[in-house]
Amino acid sequence: MNYESIVIKKEGELAFLTLNRPQTNNMLNREMFLDVTKGLKELGADDGVRLIIVRGAGKHFCYGADIAQIVELDHEGCYRFFTGLGDMYEAFHDVNKVTIAMIHGYNTAGGFGIALSCDLIVAAEDTQVGATAIKPGLFCFGTSGVLLSRIIGPKKALEMALTGDLIDAKEAERLGIVNKAVPRDKLEETTMELARKILDMNPVSVAMGKKNFYTVADMEFVKGVRHSVANFAHLAATKQAKEGMRAFLEKRKPNFSKFKS
Numbered sequence: 100m101n102y103e104s105i106v107i108k109k110e111g112e113l114a115f116l117t118l119n120r121p122q123t124n125n126m127l128n129r130e131m132f133l134d135v136t137k138g139l140k141e142l143g144a145d146d147g148v149r150l151i152i153v154r155g156a157g158k159h160f161c162y163g164a165d166i167a168q169i170v171e172l173d174h175e176g177c178y179r180f181f182t183g184l185g186d187m188y189e190a191f192h193d194v195n196k197v198t199i200a201m202i203h204g205y206n207t208a209g210g211f212g213i214a215l216s217c218d219l220i221v222a223a224e225d226t227q228v229g230a231t232a233i234k235p236g237l238f239c240f241g242t243s244g245v246l247l248s249r250i251i252g253p254k255k256a257l258e259m260a261l262t263g264d265l266i267d268a269k270e271a272e273r274l275g276i277v278n279k280a281v282p283r284d285k286l287e288e289t290t291m292e293l294a295r296k297i298l299d300m301n302p303v304s305v306a307m308g309k310k311n312f313y314t315v316a317d318m319e320f321v322k323g324v325r326h327s328v329a330n331f332a333h334l335a336a337t338k339q340a341k342e343g344m345r346a347f348l349e350k351r352k353p354n355f356s357k358f359k360s
Contacts, residue, residue: 100137100138100141102134102137102138103130103134104118104119104120104128104130104131104134105117105118105119105131105134105135105138106119106156107138107141107142109145109147109148111147112147112148112149112150112298113148113149113150113151113152113294113298114142114145114148114150114151114152114196115151115152115153115154116135116138116139116142116151116152116153116154117153117154117155117156118131118135118153118154118155118156118160118161118213119156120156121155121156121157121158122157123162123165124157124158124159124161124162124204124205125155125156125157125159125160125161125162125210126161126162126163126164126165126166127161127163127164127165127184127209127210127213128164128165128168129168129179129180129183132183132184132186132187133183133187135187135190135213136183136186136187136190139151139187139190139191139193139194140190140194142194142196143193143194143195143196148196149196149197149298149302149305150196150197150198150199150294150297150298151194151196151197151198151199152198152199152200152201152290152294153198153199153200153201153213153214153217154200154201154202155202155203155204155210157204158203158204159203159204159205159206160200160202160203160204160205160206160210160213160214160226161205161206161207161209161210161211161213161214162205162207162208162210163207163208163209163210163211163212163231163232164180164184164208164209164232166235168180181241184209184212184241185241187213188212188213188216188241188242191213191216191217192216192313195306195309195310197218197219197297197305197309198216198217198218198219199217199218199219199220199221199290199293199294200213200214200217200219200220200221201221201286201287201290202214202220202221202222202223202226202228202277203222203223203225203226203283203286204223204225204226204227205226205227205265206222206226206227206228206229207227207228207229207230207231207265208229208230208231208232208237208239208243209232209241211228211229211230211231211239211243212239212241212242212243213242214228214277215242215243215246215247215250215276216242216246218309219278219293220276220277220278221277221278221279221281221286221289221290221293222268222271222272222277222279222280222281222286223268223280223281223282223283223286224267224268224269224280224281224282224283225268225283226267226268226271226277226280227265227266227267227268228265228266228268228271228276228277229259229263229264229265229266230243230244230247230256230259230260230263231263231265232260232263233260233261233262233263234263238260239260243260244260247259247260247276250274250275250276251274251275251276255274268280278293279293301339301340301342301343301353301355302339302355303334303337303339303340304334304339304340304343307330307333307334311326311327311330314326315327338358339355339358342354342355342357342358343355
């Protein structure tokens with residue numbers, strides 16, 4: 100499938116989804132977030148892809164939503180715009196692959212929402228992140244509003260949303276917003292190392308584990324435990340898990356690929 104504002108590249112089990120409006124610092128207009136939504140669905144349907152790295156072309160990962168486009172919209176147009184933005188965030192949540200955001204430069208407002216929507220985040224040390232929609236008179240109601248407080252707590256999250264203050268990658272790592280903050284020249288190498296570690300694991304464990312992790316996040320404790328135990332039993336009975344356990348007992352590297360159809 101051809102896209103106007105993103106580029107998708109596949110390398111074996113790994114796919115790269117690149118935000119590709121560098122002339123605008125990858126600001127999210129309607130065309131871009133529709134492309135991202137379609138791209139994620141395309142990759143989700145590709146059985147050969149197990150992991151998606153999301154990155155931005157140019158100097159910055161993503162400045163956020165395109166204010167110049169929003170300011171001209173009437174109420175109905177604004178509703179369509181932000182519904183589409185929400186659909187994109189839902190596509191990140193729904194995709195049945197592990198997603199890693201590889202971020203650099205500015206990562207703000209809706210762009211910050213994209214990074215938070217990914218399962219993991221690796222950031223260059225030059226990265227600045229923030230829930231900055233308050234600056235042009237808006238507010239980060241989207242993924243930043245939903246997820247940020249779960250990561251860093253409500254007080255700090257609300258402070259960031261009310262002030263629009265930026266924090267650097269090292270502080271974001273300390274707060275648990277990003278998984279790793281590394282020198283810019285090590286960003287791709289570090290992201291690929293993390294991706295390969297995950298790709299070496301049992302693909303059934305990874306897929307089931309990710310789904311269960313998010314499913315039980317909002318469940319009452321006992322219900323969540325029961326749901327998880329049922330999935331654990333199902334996973335342990337699979338051929339792939341048996342191979343992993345036998346390899347562990349026999350002190351050898353497991354061969355999960357022999358179970359591919």
